[in-house]
Amino acid sequence: MGRPAGVSGADTLAAIRKAAIARIDRFGYEAMNLRDLAADVNIRVGSLYNHVPNKQEFLAGLLEDIMRELLADLDQQVAGLSDPEQCLLQFVRFHIAWHTARRAEVFIGNSELRSLSAPQYARVIALRRRYETYLRNLLLRGRKAGVWQFEDARVTTYALLAMLTGIAHWYRPDGRLSQARLIRLYEQMVQRLLKPGGTCSGSPRA
Amino acid sequence: MGRPAGVSGADTLAAIRKAAIARIDRFGYEAMNLRDLAADVNIRVGSLYNHVPNKQEFLAGLLEDIMRELLADLDQQVAGLSDPEQCLLQFVRFHIAWHTARRAEVFIGNSELRSLSAPQYARVIALRRRYETYLRNLLLRGRKAGVWQFEDARVTTYALLAMLTGIAHWYRPDGRLSQARLIRLYEQMVQRLLKPGGTCSGSPRA
């Protein structure tokens, strides 16, 4: 009943988080019950409360930390780069790498925002906005530099992010496509979408 | 207590569905409770069961009907068209119109698949695949005809759909952009993405 030999609280919390991400990814936050979650990490449900304040705060902390980690990783990945095209390539690679390696985190980070209370939601959304803003500013710099062309920066940002993030909905590590190939395909699409273009064909008007 | 004057069973079911879509959109299926749903349509929870078999089947029916309606509307919209470019323009317009007019339906149609039982899931996914397949075949016809260029049809389909469907995550009817403008912006992006092209610039070939 007392403390078992050789366990640390930090390890247990990490295990709880990992198990929670998997369960939320598969079933959703509401459908994840704490009894099963505790069983995943081989403790009893009451013991969870030695590590988390409650289910709701736990979710909020989880999502917030996922976003913080994403932002920190991005910062590190694009540190020192300034050329827009280089930055964008790096961004795409980073985004896809993260969204395939951390598919579940990304998925719940998008789908479970609605389960947050208003202030929790605000905190996470603020972080997510920083991510979006990075891309939007990048696009604006590229357009100013004349290397890209698009009409509406905000919509284009949303479109690119949706396109790239959508990967998390279908990607399987053991799937048909290697990660490298995936990156190449999306790099191409992004570039074509932004390339200043022979206004070209398409519909006469577009 | 008998049936109040002027209310037909079909009306009640329609009201229930409408209220459910709103609730699921906002809170998710698991978090929607039938007491509140009943209250939305001014009946008591027990009376719901005069209209729906149970919560789970109700959701499945809802999602399936949404998908069927989407497919039927698409069929009607592209009936008679054969030119790939024309078809695609029509598809984009239709998709955006539907996804803005029926934002909540679309949203829950994507987010609540995980709440379905395996056979229910299979039924809905089969329908959704028909929608994806329509676009993929369209892309293939266009490439064969030489009007578009892309590497992987499946990935391109996912990318386009994710891009277009993402609108449902941020669109607000009273927002900055008219629907017409929204359609124009996305038409452009889709065309640029597919336009055979000056392989040119960007990264040499990638």
Next chain:
Amino acid sequence: MGRPAGVSGADTLAAIRKAAIARIDRFGYEAMNLRDLAADVNIRVGSLYNHVPNKQEFLAGLLEDIMRELLADLDQQVAGLSDPEQCLLQFVRFHIAWHTARRAEVFIGNSELRSLSAPQYARVIALRRRYETYLRNLLLRGRKAGVWQFEDARVTTYALLAMLTGIAHWYRPDGRLSQARLIRLYEQMVQRLLKPGGTCSGSPRA
């Protein structure tokens, strides 16, 4: 599972209240658990919530209604009387009758005030104050009329009420004393305590 034949919600609620009064009297509010309470009235715990909003509000309503009933009964009992001595006799009789007949209600009405939230507490205390005030005003009228003598009205009121209410701590219907005798004993003590008197004697020193 459905509604059993011939049961009315009001009856069930009355039974719940009665059982709760007995349990709170014996074990205290905190120690009364809803499973046992439900078992007392032969329903399952969830069904309690068809009749009460929650444990806390249930307690508050209970205590408030007990106080309201006490006050209503007192009003009725002393209606039409104006002579202070007659009023007081009536008050003592009424108080003892109520506190013996409704011993448990009285007991929890005094002991469980601390389990109320601040606003609930305020509501009940306001009612209780009306009861105290009735007696205090009565004492003041008697003193003005010269039939009683005492120094501090408030303290005397508290002393009399404590003395009379204390009965609820030891009275048993099957005990040594009849209710009639009990009333006579307390009437005497109250009268002696108030009787204007040879201030005198007693202890020369007091």
Next chain:
Amino acid sequence: MGRPAGVSGADTLAAIRKAAIARIDRFGYEAMNLRDLAADVNIRVGSLYNHVPNKQEFLAGLLEDIMRELLADLDQQVAGLSDPEQCLLQFVRFHIAWHTARRAEVFIGNSELRSLSAPQYARVIALRRRYETYLRNLLLRGRKAGVWQFEDARVTTYALLAMLTGIAHWYRPDGRLSQARLIRLYEQMVQRLLKPGGTCSGSPRA
């Protein structure tokens, strides 16, 4: 972690008892949780068990010691006195002094008896009975000596004790009345209540 400098075990236990008395007074024994109690004395809940065997025994010991202390203090206070009137004056002074100085102890000593197990209850009640018995015997001696008059010794004892103990329900050290005045008021009331009286008997005059 070893013992912090300058803290002895006995001090900690005393602090725990003091904190417990305050918490039980305010919220009741059932509602006092050991985590909060530990926090009051700046230790963690597990450490409590270095000082007390368990919650229940802790309460029993607390109440028993309170009663023993009360009795010991009374013994000392009336030691050497034999005249009933003098004894009673001393008793009233002592009772009020103790019940105002140790209001919380007195309060929980009365209200938490129900939280004791049967044998624990028996032990404490035996002590309390000694207190009551002291007063009852005192009354009987006074009546035999002809200085007091009352009908039923037991009921009169209860009435006097209830009256005097009731102070603990409303007394506040910073209130309107000094302790000295409080004592004088109650002395008077007790004396009037016992004074052999003019007459009267029952009600003719009342």
Next chain:
DNA sequence: GATGAATGAGTGTTCATTCAT
């Protein structure tokens, strides 16, 4: 068709208690 009352399984959470460190 609608209702209120019932059910039972489950939910998150609390809490006294234990014990290796």
Next chain:
DNA sequence: CATGAATGAACACTCATTCAT
């Protein structure tokens, strides 16, 4: 002695579902 981590039993409360009326 103090601590953090564990336990298991209990708790109030929720909810989808049923059914006599």
